[in-house]
Amino acid sequence: xxxxxxxxxxxxxxxxxxxxxxxxxxxxxxxxxxxxxxxxxxxxxxxxxxxxxxxxxxxxxxxxxxxxxxxxxxxxxxxxxxxxxxxxxxxxxxxxxxxxxxxxxxxxxxxxxxxxxxxxxxxxxxxxxxxxxxxxxxxxxxxxxxxxxxxxxxxxxxxxxxxxxxxxxxxxxxxxxxxxxxxxxxx
Amino acid sequence: xxxxxxxxxxxxxxxxxxxxxxxxxxxxxxxxxxxxxxxxxxxxxxxxxxxxxxxxxxxxxxxxxxxxxxxxxxxxxxxxxxxxxxxxxxxxxxxxxxxxxxxxx
Numbered sequence: 001x002x003x004x005x006x007x008x009x010x011x012x013x014x015x016x017x018x019x020x021x022x023x024x025x026x027x028x029x030x031x032x033x034x035x036x037x038x039x040x041x042x043x044x045x046x047x048x049x050x051x052x053x054x055x056x057x058x059x060x061x062x063x064x065x066x067x068x069x070x071x072x073x074x075x076x077x078x079x080x081x082x083x084x085x086x087x088x089x090x091x092x093x094x095x096x097x098x099x100x101x102x103x104x105x106x107x108x109x110x111x112x113x114x115x116x117x118x119x120x121x122x123x124x125x126x127x128x129x130x131x132x133x134x135x136x137x138x139x140x141x142x143x144x145x146x147x148x149x150x151x152x153x154x155x156x157x158x159x160x161x162x163x164x165x166x167x168x169x170x171x172x173x174x175x176x177x178x179x180x181x182x183x184x185x186x187x
Numbered sequence: 188x189x190x191x192x193x194x195x196x197x198x199x200x201x202x203x204x205x206x207x208x209x210x211x212x213x214x215x216x217x218x219x220x221x222x223x224x225x226x227x228x229x230x231x232x233x234x235x236x237x238x239x240x241x242x243x244x245x246x247x248x249x250x251x252x253x254x255x256x257x258x259x260x261x262x263x264x265x266x267x268x269x270x271x272x273x274x275x276x277x278x279x280x281x282x283x284x285x286x287x288x289x290x291x292x
Contacts, residue, residue: 006189010197017201017224020217021208029217033224036201040227043194047238048246052230052254059258064223064265071269072216075276093210097203104199114191117241127244146245152255155248167259174263181270 005046013039026077030068037061048119050148119146194235202228215275215282219268226261230254 016036020029037060044053117123121144128141137154140147156164201224208221237250276282 003189006193014197014200014204017204020220020224021204021211026214026216029220033220036224037227040201040231043197043231044234047194047234049234049238049251049254052234052251052258055255055258056227056230059262060223060227064262067265067269068216068220071273074273075216075282077214077216077282089211089213093207096210097207100203100206101200104196104203108192108196108199111192114239115188116191116239117244119241119244119246123244130243151245151248152251155252156255159249160252163256167256170260171263174267178266178270181267181274 006043009039009042009046011039012036013043026072027069030065030072033068034061034065037065048146048148050146051152120144191235191239194239195232198228198231198235201225201231213284215272215284216269218284219265219272223261223265226257230257233257 013036016032016034016039019032020036023029023032037056041053041056041061044050044056124141124144124146128138131138131141137147137150140150205221205224205228208224209218212218212221233250233254237247237254240247240250272282275287279287281287
């Protein structure tokens, strides 16, 4: 990814993130989270993680944030805008964040930097030898394309088959739990 | 070209923003959104490690698998958490963390 695109998307992401904390209205905060996630998806796609970038938009910006907006609408929060904030939590939050960033910069300035290894047609064609010839993955790699979704599916259903099925059970449990939690309690 | 440290720095900044939001804000829904920001910051560093550490000329797909699982678990967590918030609002009529003091003794 060219440098200016990286800085553009990371600026969108960071401004969106800061706006989440700064806005008083929860609806504005939710929409800022969507902005932040769109910048993040741009970064993912720039890192050649196309599937995860699309999932980020569909699941996070699409489903999760709409769920947040629904709950904000259901709870009908109006009077929280005029509340004054205390000084202590503000100072604690900013102090914590600054301490974290200073520590991070200290660590990053000592670790060796790394440039992205090339993912051009030549290196992709060389990687095609590791897959069974004639499959879609091998054919796409030979053409110099990165079959991102095919590779993720291949990894998911071979190496990560058991965690994937456990994840299905987790989603079922969460669905049942949400239904039980949001049922009106019979008094 | 952006280097690995650039991505890690941006991811750390997003994490710091989320952390500050969790401490500063009192609306429990916004606190929950800031938790999502922190999860996404972790995802960004995972994806950049996956891209910058190629295995046999391809990105390390184990990292992207972890991100996939994190996103799915986060979706389940949001659903359960929001249901808890709705139940809390029903019984207490508030979602401000400084008014929820029944555990204070």
